[in-house]
Amino acid sequence: MTTNARCIEALGCERFDEENCSTKTSEEQIKVEESVEELFQLFSKKLTIDINAPSLYRGKHVSYLKKCLFYLPNSYECLDASRPWLCYWILHSLELLEETLDAEDRSKIALFIGRCQSPDGGFGGGPGQHPHLAPTYAAVNALCTLGTEEAFSIINRETLQKFLWSVRCANGSFQMHVGGEEDIRGVYCALSVARLTNIYCDKLFENSAKWIISCQTYEGGFAGCPGLEAHGGYAFCGLAALCLLGKEHLCDIRGLLRWVAHRQMRFEGGFQGRTNKLVDGCYSFWQGGAFPLLHKALADEDSTCVSTNWLFHQEALQEYILICCQNSLGGLLDKPGKPRDIYHTCYTLSGLSVAQHCFAGQEKIVGGLQNELARVHPLYNISQEAYINASKFFYNLPPL
Ligand SMILES: CC(C)=CCC/C(C)=C/CC/C(C)=C/COP(=O)(O)OP(=O)(O)O
Ligand SMILES: [Zn+2]
Numbered sequence: 414m415t416t417n418a419r420c421i422e423a424l425g426c427e428r429f430d431e432e433n434c435s436t437k438t439s440e441e442q443i444k445v446e447e448s449v450e451e452l453f454q455l456f457s458k459k460l461t462i463d464i465n466a467p468s469l470y471r472g473k474h475v476s477y478l479k480k481c482l483f484y485l486p487n488s489y490e491c492l493d494a495s496r497p498w499l500c501y502w503i504l505h506s507l508e509l510l511e512e513t514l515d516a517e518d519r520s521k522i523a524l525f526i527g528r529c530q531s532p533d534g535g536f537g538g539g540p541g542q543h544p545h546l547a548p549t550y551a552a553v554n555a556l557c558t559l560g561t562e563e564a565f566s567i568i569n570r571e572t573l574q575k576f577l578w579s580v581r582c583a584n585g586s587f588q589m590h591v592g593g594e595e596d597i598r599g600v601y602c603a604l605s606v607a608r609l610t611n612i613y614c615d616k617l618f619e620n621s622a623k624w625i626i627s628c629q630t631y632e633g634g635f636a637g638c639p640g641l642e643a644h645g646g647y648a649f650c651g652l653a654a655l656c657l658l659g660k661e662h663l664c665d666i667r668g669l670l671r672w673v674a675h676r677q678m679r680f681e682g683g684f685q686g687r688t689n690k691l692v693d694g695c696y697s698f699w700q701g702g703a704f705p706l707l708h709k710a711l712a713d714e715d716s717t718c719v720s721t722n723w724l725f726h727q728e729a730l731q732e733y734i735l736i737c738c739q740n741s742l743g744g745l746l747d748k749p750g751k752p753r754d755i756y757h758t759c760y761t762l763s764g765l766s767v768a769q770h771c772f773a774g775q776e777k778i779v780g781g782l783q784n785e786l787a788r789v790h791p792l793y794n795i796s797q798e799a800y801i802n803a804s805k806f807f808y809n810l811p812p813l
Pocket of ligand 1: 547
């Protein structure tokens, strides 16, 4: 299927499904493709983008993100308990777009995140809120992205470790907050912050690998909890958590690879989150980000049989993001027709970065080098540079 057809499909203009296509004769198929081409010509006049060399609206995205940083519109009121997330999504997106903030702004943001830190350790969704693993993960990633000594020093590693102990369950899973739900996000968030800030200890994660593996389903992906449906968000958490434990080989890597590779939609080029659901830009990272981790796991088993590319269609994903997920006024989105928002801006850009970069010298930058983003570290989803700076800071501190 051509890119044009994928875009038309993604624009919701014409419905093709695998079954219809496969029952068509080649002549009928050509007619379908011609009519798609015609439709596409019509729609490309509306889209102010050159589909043969789609460009990233870098400047527009930067302006949108900066506006959101200092004046969060009313539509984010419902995220009042996710304020460290808002900081992380914006800061990480700006970092990927290679936009730096001035020192005064970085300091203001670091101090605000500091106000979300709980005296009991960890971070809450806003100042004075109870600590929770999700905003703790977002706060640590945001502070590491800020990358200043002031930002790193805000994290109280002693109380953070106490908080992690307070949400740990005997079976190796983690509650999202004291008395809260246990799911695979918890163990990933706990491992991510523990590794980044150098407070990891084996005892804290005893049994965790076994619990994570019990979330892998018959389809090959991971569910939020044992017995539930595999989903991209949870599959990323499960695989990344196993990698952070150095135990990825304990799960069915090939089953997971098969599942995640089939989540890339044949027409749109983007990923769906789970079987029989719709494409969505945010899964560009939740699903796409699994491929570098899978690649490493496979290479560790047998370095002679791995390719120099990720095992998904990297160009098709980039086309979906650049052609279908950009708002022409800045910001990115789930799919055409949906409003832009900073969550989708963060995860589409993170997925775009994964799709652009495999190994040094093997970059595939759809639309030209001017579209290149900074490289992400796929375990944490902060930039490689932010990861290196944070490691230099935290791994020079004495162990707890
Ligand atoms: C680190 C961290 C906190 C990770 C979160 C991972 C994540 C994105 C989980 C998604 C959870 C989920 C079941 C969404 C389904 O939404 P839906 O039914 O609206 O969407 P769908 O139709 O695409 O499945
Ligand atoms: Zn989404």
